[in-house]
Amino acid sequence: MTILFTDPFLDDFGVWPLAYAPYGGSDFGELAAIAAAVGDGNADTFYTAFTDMAARLATDAASAEAAGYLDSARELHLRAAVYYASSYHPIYGTPVDPRLVHAFDQQAAELSRGLALGDSPGAPVRIPYDQTSLPGYLVPAPGCAGTKRPLIIFTNGYDATVTDMYFASAVAAGRRGYHCLLFDGPGQGEMLIHHRMPMRPDWEHVITQVTDWAASCAIVDAQSIVLSGWSLGGYLAPRGAAGEHRLAAVVADPGQWDVGATMTALATAMGVSAHQAAHPETIADAALAEMMAVITANPKLNWSIVKRGFWVNGVDNLRDFLAATLRYTLAGIGREISCPTLVTAAENDFLSKDADRFVAELGDRATLVRFTAAQGAGMHCEMLNRSRYNRTALDWLDATVGSGPTGSSPTRSGPALAG
Template sequence: MSSTSTRAARSTTKPTAVKRRGALFDSAFHDGFGQWPVGYIPVGGADMGDIVAVANVVADGDDSAFYDAWVDAAATKYSEAEAVLAAGHPQSARDLFLRSSCLYAAAYHPLYGTPVDPRLLSAFNKQMNAFRRGMELSTVPVHPVAIPYENTELPAYLVPAFGRETEVRPLLILNNGYDATITDLYFASGIAALRRGYHVLMFDGPGQGAMLYERGVSLRPDWEVVIAAVVDYAETVKIVDRAKIALSGWSLGGYLAPRAASAEPRLAACIADPGQWDIAESIRGFAMRFGASAEDVADLDNLPDATIEGMWSAIQADRQLRWAIVQRGLWANGAKNLREFISKSARYTLKDRVGRIRCPMLLTAAEHDPLAVATSDFYDALTSEKTLLRFTAAEGAGEHCEMGNRSLLNQRVLDWLDDTLSPDAPSSS
């Protein structure tokens, strides 16, 4: 792809479909990404006017138009931040830098894939620079940290609880999934936890954020290796109560976090949003739609060629599936083709490890979240202390990761964490 971003020409024909109820963007594909910042409105990640203005500019444009509109909006906020900072208003500048980071983060997901589009890297770098500048303007300045991990380091932020920055407090580690970054963690859950009195540690792991975009490091199913390094670091931080370290994962993190908990005894609690214990289940069902038998899907490494070819054709014909599997899935997993992607995905299972989880577990399940279809089975298999929280469309929280009502999700999850960790009680350690 070209290293320069050009303004995309509008399509010569208007879409014939009526815009979906609740949609802001003409394209359903763009709407899925474009509405991410809606979930961050209560904590200042964006405002509805920002999002609607971008949608109006994109109209029926293509992925380049989507990218350009978000980047332009983010650059405007960044310039405003610099102006008000120069005028002596650091708090306003902080808020604008953080909003800018949120808008940059919304720009590039349709560009996922290899070779990595230079526009993606440009927006990501600007996103993280805006986030850094905003965090450094906090009442107590916050700076990026690096967590030692194997032969490299994980980019991270350790953010002290608001108003309790010097106290020894419980720590909540926030764990991403497939396609979000540190800034998403901050807006989606971090601010709510900081307000509640938890120190927060956010990081990019293998296959996530800078680790994938800049270094090409792929996801790994044995996430306990990653979290062991993160907890090792956390235990060196003086303000962290080592007896009250909790881990929370969203999206694919709903598998990664409990997988880590199955081997990490230092975790005092674990949250999976949504709870997932076998990523290959959906692949098995998909394969059977294309002629695979129950015997075939029992060994995903050896699916018939005809099944693979049928699945591949269906994926290529569906814009959302093509993005999820070809652009994102192959890239994040370091897979060269669909067969290799399926083989790697089959390793993401907890069915042989669920009994090893010892800490209290909280699983969430949103009504219309396809990743939550087996959450009840996971819950039933758990032998540790456990809680299942369900979220509904009637509450505005029925979609994946409750993005329409993160405030409700955070309130219920943090109430559970308060009850589980008793954060203000003296630690027994």
Template sequence: MAGLFQDDLHNDFGSWPLAYIPFGGADFGEIQAVATAVADGDNDAFYSAWVAAGDRLTGEADASLSRGHSGSARSLYLRASAFYASSFHPLYGAPVDARIPAVYSKQIATFEKGLLLGPHPATPIAIPFGDTTLPGYFIPAEGFESEIRPLVILNGGYDSTVTDLYFLSAVAASRRGYHTLLFDGPGQGAMLYERGVPLRPDWEVVIRAIVDFVETLPIVDASRIALYGASLGGYLAPRGASGEARIAALIADPGTWGIADGFRPIAMRMFNLKAQDVADMGKLDSALIAKMEAFIRGNAQLNWKVVQRGFWTHGVDNLKDFLASAELFTMSGRAERIACPTLIAMAENDTLAAGATAFYEALTCPKTLIRFTAVEGADGHCEMRNRSIFNLRAFDWLDEKFAV
């Protein structure tokens, strides 16, 4: 399917805000205008076009606020944050491009300005985590801002930010009467961009700290805490729930068994290997890894996913160490520990959802598998071209589990 952006990698990221249209994060014409401005330009052009659009929206928000139109200013600031958030992903990698923390600062500033406006402001929170804190946001349920309500913890993946989570599902959850909590864990958002903290596989440690924190919030029903993970969050959230019994419901979109599993078929095809030969990708022969790395670096999208994003996020600088790290991110020996009702989402043409059925079958808890299809326009990764239908079905399921 032809995309708005001429470059495939640009289209991967530039199409994200399409998912946010029903939730106030963008409008189609604005995204199309950015694509036109980028044209056949490089990553610098992509970055500049999104930032220019974000700056324009921020200027409009400032002007609206100065005239007393706080509702319009709120919408414009939040929209600007989504545009800033769309600008920097092609620049990923170590050493860190200085433009990433710079524009991320703009993104968070406008996001927080937007959240602070309105009759029931949402403010930043700091979640105690070891000798530091995790940055996050508590978004109250619409119409129930000061009432005790169930909570949905929204868990991002490799490269989503709190702004993305807000428009992906927080707005929809709030409209349905759920309080929501957004956060950056190790290897995500501010933890990576500003503090250089890499991703970690034992996500149950992260979720335990978050649940400890939310149990102190007087308007959270601690008996009805749901955990939802998007993209790599489809691994992180289940891993978290496998070690945290206070999670009362789990949603994984898509259900993801582990990171290394995606590389095993590639190695088997490339080198005519058997399954037992790739049981531990970090122990592959160095010559084979060198050939695999050359293949990855020769494909712009794979190079971004593995070299630019993967190396940086995992805190490594070579493919062998990345694959060894990836092997630690697995639900093997953990899936059977999940006790709460679990929803596994599986989009038809999402390559990262290839193992969702097997994951579902391995679960021993009460479970539901929901498929999303091309006929519905919801077949891509995280149903990004039809987030409305995902949120409707996911929160219908959660309503039933929590008797909302």
């Protein structure tokens, strides 16, 4: 069943911004108008409809800013960023479409313009990383731009933008008094699109350097730094926490102990043995060709694996992709997570299947919260009821870390929660 867009493949992407409506990132009427413009069209029509709306809002934002209506300008710039970010999801992947690069750059520019306005402007930053730097935004909690407070570092997954992460998580966190740091790591956003840097499974290598930078910021309480990841970030964040022990807490939405196991299950479902799935080098070429035929015949699988998965992992064939995914596991390292951990599981999200194992591995360091279809939150990352997720996660963080002036709290263990 589709919600707004005729094509189910396009609807999956087109309704993302509904999650941001409670935080000013979209309006149902605008999305309905975009869907009407797409009609029975394809990814090209989708791109045009979203970028047309984004361009109109960006023009309105510039006019409002020139007239001195800065609140309106901020809202319009930020909403334009959302629609630019949404426009290219169906064309994500290699070969890289020039339209994707254009829309990515436009969303980054509109996000920067919007965050620069307001009482607590968010500042673009560069985070030293190996021999280069990662782009990010340090967004102070409203009214607390010069005050030392707890910080949440948000980490993305495969294909979402910093704009998505801002509206999905940071706006709600800021309202609770948390400063927020949003960034693109390897395989994400600018680092992938402009620098062709693939993702890496050892996210502790990334997070240690990001935490180094964050802890040095004058407005950050270095004893109350939280790491939160959504989508594939539900693996990346806990992997980062396994190697970075300065963190006060970690959130995995959804908790993923072994990403590679998901792909091996898919491979066995397509006819290869469990041994072959665990050792892709042993899969015969003919079997790989049959698997590729199944994948490319399914628009969602083709997009997820061939278009997106190959690009993000820096590979160009299924065998190497399967081998790359096997490296995304917490086995042998996950138990090194020493801080309180919130693990989520949405009822209809197949990526949540590891949540129980995650909690079993960590024991009383982990708190599991489930979200259900009856709540309207049973989908991946609770995208159609993101506000429910935010309330639950932030309640847990308030109890675990605290959002007072220094982030101090009488306890470092979170309560049992119900979504």
